[in-house]
Amino acid sequence: MKKPAALAVLDFANIPAGVAAVDAILKRAPIAFMRAGTVTRGRYLVVFGGSTAATSESLNAALVLSESAVIDRTFLPDVHPAIFESLSGTRRKSEGSLLIVETDTAASIVRAMEAALKGTPVELMELRLSDYGLAGKGIALLAGSLHDIEAAASFAAAGAGVDAPPPSGFSFRIIAAPHQVVERDIAAATRFDHAPMLEFDGEWG
Numbered sequence: 761m762k763k764p765a766a767l768a769v770l771d772f773a774n775i776p777a778g779v780a781a782v783d784a785i786l787k788r789a790p791i792a793f794m795r796a797g798t799v800t801r802g803r804y805l806v807v808f809g810g811s812t813a814a815t816s817e818s819l820n821a822a823l824v825l826s827e828s829a830v831i832d833r834t835f836l837p838d839v840h841p842a843i844f845e846s847l848s849g850t851r852r853k854s855e856g857s858l859l860i861v862e863t864d865t866a867a868s869i870v871r872a873m874e875a876a877l878k879g880t881p882v883e884l885m886e887l888r889l890s891d892y893g894l895a896g897k898g899i900a901l902l903a904g905s906l907h908d909i910e911a912a913a914s915f916a917a918a919g920a921g922v923d924a925p926p927p928s929g930f931s932f933r934i935i936a937a938p939h940q941v942v943e944r945d946i947a948a949a950t951r952f953d954h955a956p957m958l959e960f961d962g963e964w965g
Contacts (some may be wrong), residue, residue: 764809766790767847768819768866769892770830771803773942777829778804781822788821789814795847799890803831804873805866809846810905812837813819830864840877846887853948854883854903858935861900861916868891868920869898872930875919876902876912885947893951901947903909 774776775798782796785808792810799805806822809815819835836843859882863869865888873887880903890896902912913932920930930958935942941958 762792763839763841763844764815765838766812766815767807767809767834767836767844767870768815769832769870769889770806770819770822770833770898771832771865771867772806772826773803773829773831774804775804777826778806782806782825784821784825785818791815791900799866799896800892800894801890801896803890803896805890807866809839809844809872811854832867832873834867836870836874840874842877842884843873846873847889851948852883852885853944854885855943856883856903856907857909857950858938858947859877859902859904859909859912859916859932860935861913861932862901863898863920863931864929864930865896866898869900869929871915872898872901874922875900876916879915880904880910880912880920882910882912885948888950891951892953899950901950903947906934909934918956 763951791808791814794808796806826924861872863872873884876882877884882902885901885903889902913934945958
Protein backbone atom coordinates (compact mmCIF):
# COMPACT_ATOMS: atom_id res chain seq x y z
CA MET A 761 0.00 0.00 0.00
CA LYS A 762 1.25 3.47 -0.88
CA LYS A 763 2.27 5.63 2.09
CA PRO A 764 -0.11 8.55 2.76
CA ALA A 765 1.18 12.06 3.38
CA ALA A 766 -0.96 12.55 6.49
CA LEU A 767 -2.40 10.35 9.21
CA ALA A 768 -5.20 10.84 11.74
CA VAL A 769 -6.13 8.74 14.78
CA LEU A 770 -9.34 9.05 16.80
CA ASP A 771 -10.10 7.23 20.07
CA PHE A 772 -13.87 7.22 20.72
CA ALA A 773 -15.44 6.50 24.08
CA ASN A 774 -18.47 4.84 22.51
CA ILE A 775 -19.25 2.89 19.37
CA PRO A 776 -22.24 4.84 17.95
CA ALA A 777 -20.22 8.07 17.94
CA GLY A 778 -17.33 6.32 16.23
CA VAL A 779 -19.47 4.85 13.46
CA ALA A 780 -21.19 8.21 12.88
CA ALA A 781 -17.78 9.88 12.68
CA VAL A 782 -16.63 7.35 10.08
CA ASP A 783 -19.63 8.27 7.96
CA ALA A 784 -18.77 11.97 8.27
CA ILE A 785 -15.12 11.32 7.40
CA LEU A 786 -16.01 9.40 4.25
CA LYS A 787 -18.51 11.99 3.08
CA ARG A 788 -16.26 14.98 3.67
CA ALA A 789 -13.14 14.45 1.53
CA PRO A 790 -11.45 11.79 -0.64
CA ILE A 791 -9.22 10.07 1.92
CA ALA A 792 -6.82 7.33 0.77
CA PHE A 793 -7.36 4.65 3.43
CA MET A 794 -9.23 3.90 6.62
CA ARG A 795 -9.19 1.27 9.34
CA ALA A 796 -11.93 1.39 11.97
CA GLY A 797 -13.58 -0.85 14.52
CA THR A 798 -14.16 -1.76 18.13
CA VAL A 799 -11.22 -2.24 20.49
CA THR A 800 -10.90 -3.19 24.15
CA ARG A 801 -12.83 -1.38 26.89
CA GLY A 802 -15.74 -0.77 24.52
CA ARG A 803 -13.91 1.93 22.59
CA TYR A 804 -14.02 2.58 18.87
CA LEU A 805 -10.76 3.32 17.07
CA VAL A 806 -10.49 5.09 13.71
CA VAL A 807 -7.25 5.46 11.75
CA PHE A 808 -7.28 7.12 8.35
CA GLY A 809 -5.09 9.16 6.03
CA GLY A 810 -4.35 10.52 2.62
CA SER A 811 -3.39 13.95 1.39
CA THR A 812 -2.84 16.51 4.12
CA ALA A 813 -5.81 18.62 3.01
CA ALA A 814 -8.26 15.71 2.73
CA THR A 815 -7.19 14.19 6.05
CA SER A 816 -7.47 17.52 7.84
CA GLU A 817 -10.92 18.25 6.38
CA SER A 818 -12.26 14.83 7.25
CA LEU A 819 -10.84 15.00 10.78
CA ASN A 820 -12.50 18.35 11.37
CA ALA A 821 -15.83 16.98 10.12
CA ALA A 822 -15.59 14.09 12.58
CA LEU A 823 -14.73 16.40 15.47
CA VAL A 824 -17.60 18.77 14.74
CA LEU A 825 -20.01 15.85 14.84
CA SER A 826 -18.62 13.81 17.74
CA GLU A 827 -15.93 15.72 19.64
CA SER A 828 -17.64 15.16 23.00
CA ALA A 829 -17.12 11.41 22.54
CA VAL A 830 -13.45 11.69 21.53
CA ILE A 831 -11.05 10.49 24.22
CA ASP A 832 -7.93 11.49 22.29
CA ARG A 833 -6.92 12.44 18.77
CA THR A 834 -3.82 12.85 16.65
CA PHE A 835 -3.18 14.51 13.31
CA LEU A 836 0.21 14.06 11.62
CA PRO A 837 0.48 16.13 8.41
CA ASP A 838 3.81 14.53 7.44
CA VAL A 839 3.74 11.06 8.98
CA HIS A 840 6.99 9.13 9.37
CA PRO A 841 7.07 6.11 7.00
CA ALA A 842 7.76 3.66 9.84
CA ILE A 843 4.53 4.65 11.59
CA PHE A 844 2.39 3.72 8.60
CA GLU A 845 4.37 0.54 7.96
CA SER A 846 3.88 -0.60 11.56
CA LEU A 847 0.16 0.18 11.41
CA SER A 848 0.03 -1.99 8.29
CA GLY A 849 1.39 -4.93 10.30
CA THR A 850 5.13 -4.68 9.71
CA ARG A 851 7.29 -5.84 12.64
CA ARG A 852 11.05 -5.56 12.69
CA LYS A 853 13.82 -7.28 14.60
CA SER A 854 16.62 -4.97 15.59
CA GLU A 855 19.68 -5.07 17.83
CA GLY A 856 20.88 -2.69 20.49
CA SER A 857 19.27 -1.10 23.53
CA LEU A 858 15.52 -1.41 23.88
CA LEU A 859 12.88 1.21 24.70
CA ILE A 860 9.38 0.09 25.71
CA VAL A 861 6.74 2.85 25.75
CA GLU A 862 3.15 2.68 26.99
CA THR A 863 0.44 5.34 26.79
CA ASP A 864 -3.20 5.34 27.80
CA THR A 865 -4.55 5.89 24.27
CA ALA A 866 -3.81 4.82 20.72
CA ALA A 867 -3.61 8.41 19.56
CA SER A 868 -0.95 9.35 22.09
CA ILE A 869 1.33 6.39 21.30
CA VAL A 870 1.27 7.43 17.64
CA ARG A 871 2.24 11.00 18.60
CA ALA A 872 4.99 9.67 20.85
CA MET A 873 6.46 7.44 18.15
CA GLU A 874 6.31 10.16 15.52
CA ALA A 875 8.36 12.44 17.79
CA ALA A 876 10.85 9.72 18.71
CA LEU A 877 11.43 8.60 15.11
CA LYS A 878 11.84 12.12 13.75
CA GLY A 879 14.06 13.19 16.61
CA THR A 880 16.44 10.21 16.74
CA PRO A 881 17.85 7.49 14.42
CA VAL A 882 16.11 4.61 16.19
CA GLU A 883 14.21 1.65 14.73
CA LEU A 884 10.51 1.06 15.40
CA MET A 885 10.14 -2.66 16.09
CA GLU A 886 6.46 -2.82 16.95
CA LEU A 887 3.48 -0.50 17.36
CA ARG A 888 0.19 -1.72 18.85
CA LEU A 889 -3.01 0.32 19.12
CA SER A 890 -5.61 -0.73 21.70
CA ASP A 891 -5.71 -4.32 20.51
CA TYR A 892 -6.44 -7.48 22.49
CA GLY A 893 -5.15 -7.32 26.04
CA LEU A 894 -4.20 -3.63 26.06
CA ALA A 895 -7.34 -2.19 27.71
CA GLY A 896 -7.36 0.72 25.27
CA LYS A 897 -3.66 1.51 25.67
CA GLY A 898 -0.94 1.88 23.07
CA ILE A 899 2.50 0.29 23.26
CA ALA A 900 5.62 0.49 21.14
CA LEU A 901 9.13 -0.96 21.10
CA LEU A 902 12.13 0.91 19.73
CA ALA A 903 15.74 -0.23 19.32
CA GLY A 904 19.03 1.55 18.77
CA SER A 905 22.19 2.68 20.51
CA LEU A 906 21.80 3.48 24.21
CA HIS A 907 22.46 7.17 23.58
CA ASP A 908 19.79 7.33 20.87
CA ILE A 909 17.30 5.29 22.89
CA GLU A 910 17.67 7.62 25.88
CA ALA A 911 17.05 10.59 23.60
CA ALA A 912 14.09 8.80 21.99
CA ALA A 913 12.46 8.37 25.40
CA SER A 914 12.58 12.13 25.96
CA PHE A 915 11.22 12.87 22.48
CA ALA A 916 8.43 10.31 22.98
CA ALA A 917 7.40 11.79 26.33
CA ALA A 918 7.19 15.28 24.83
CA GLY A 919 5.49 14.06 21.66
CA ALA A 920 2.74 12.22 23.49
CA GLY A 921 1.33 15.59 24.54
CA VAL A 922 1.67 17.52 21.27
CA ASP A 923 -2.06 17.92 20.52
CA ALA A 924 -3.19 17.81 24.13
CA PRO A 925 -1.82 16.32 27.33
CA PRO A 926 -2.26 12.54 27.36
CA PRO A 927 -5.51 11.74 29.23
CA SER A 928 -3.43 10.02 31.88
CA GLY A 929 -0.19 8.19 31.93
CA PHE A 930 2.97 7.85 29.95
CA SER A 931 5.42 5.20 31.04
CA PHE A 932 8.58 3.70 29.62
CA ARG A 933 11.56 1.52 30.45
CA ILE A 934 14.97 1.29 28.84
CA ILE A 935 16.90 -1.99 28.71
CA ALA A 936 20.47 -1.02 27.93
CA ALA A 937 21.69 -4.52 27.06
CA PRO A 938 18.75 -6.89 26.52
CA HIS A 939 19.17 -10.61 27.11
CA GLN A 940 19.33 -12.35 23.73
CA VAL A 941 15.99 -14.09 24.40
CA VAL A 942 14.28 -10.76 25.17
CA GLU A 943 15.80 -9.23 22.06
CA ARG A 944 15.06 -12.18 19.77
CA ASP A 945 11.82 -13.66 21.10
CA ILE A 946 10.08 -11.60 23.79
CA ALA A 947 10.30 -8.26 22.00
CA ALA A 948 9.35 -9.90 18.71
CA ALA A 949 5.93 -10.99 20.01
CA THR A 950 4.53 -8.91 22.85
CA ARG A 951 1.05 -10.50 22.65
CA PHE A 952 0.82 -13.47 25.02
CA ASP A 953 -1.38 -15.47 22.64
CA HIS A 954 1.24 -15.05 19.90
CA ALA A 955 4.25 -15.73 22.12
CA PRO A 956 6.06 -19.08 21.76
CA MET A 957 6.71 -21.41 24.69
CA LEU A 958 10.44 -21.08 25.32
CA GLU A 959 12.51 -23.81 26.93
CA PHE A 960 15.70 -23.07 28.88
CA ASP A 961 18.36 -25.03 30.74
CA GLY A 962 16.85 -24.45 34.20
CA GLU A 963 15.51 -27.10 36.55
CA TRP A 964 12.08 -28.60 35.95
CA GLY A 965 11.61 -30.17 39.35
